[in-house]
Amino acid sequence: MERLKRLGMRYPITVHENRTVLVSFTDRSGLRIHRGYAYASDRTLRAVLAFVGSTRRPSRKRAERDVISFPVEEYVRPRPRRKRRPRLQPGDRKVLADLNDLHQRLNEIHFESQLAPVEFRISNRMRTRLGEISVDPETDHLIEISISRQHLLHDRWDEVRHTVLHEMIHQWQVECGLELDHGPIFRRKAEEIGVLPRSHRTV
Secondary structure (H helix, E strand, C coil), X not given: CHHHHHCCCCCCEEEECCCCCCEEEECCCEEEEEHHHHHCCHHHHHHHHHHXXXXXXXXXXHHHHHHHCCCHHHCCCCCCCCCCCCCCCCCHHHHHHHHHHHHHHHHHXXXXXXXCCCCEEEECCCCCECEEEEECCCCCCEEEEEEEHXXXXXXXXXXXXXXXHHHHHXXXXXXXXXXXXXXXXXXXXXXHHCCCCCCECCC
16 A cells, blocks of 8 residues: 555555445554555545545545545455354254265266365255355355254155255356356256246245
């Protein structure tokens, strides 16, 4: 943030990637600013200085609007939040092993074993989704497939198989560099392997 110093910043500058609080300032710790502002114009950086240094409420509000309007996320992609792993319950290890075996068999049958092995997670929070995939926004690599615990507890294994296969089509989209959606390509692949293009219902 050398440009900020050249424009008149006299306090220490700390760079971060917290999207919740883009800019903050105290006399003691100085300026904390999102790393995305390194790509901002001098006009936006002057607004940062005005936001920090102005004591007049109208001027500070105008500067705040200019600061917030800069799209930091277009220049610094947010890091994926690590999901807190739920504590395993009795029987979970067996279910996770069964899900991995199922993924391997379906991979052989429907995808010529071309999909990468994937980690499964049992979700305690899903209430309308049967399953979902998580993708790292920085690398576009698949992180895991989550399956609803309620789905596993209350539905037949054939239905769970259907859900895993649905999420595997999304995995196929990710690994082929395709758009992750339920559009025409997804629907064609789903029809090809006999999957209904839906992933929501009350569980």
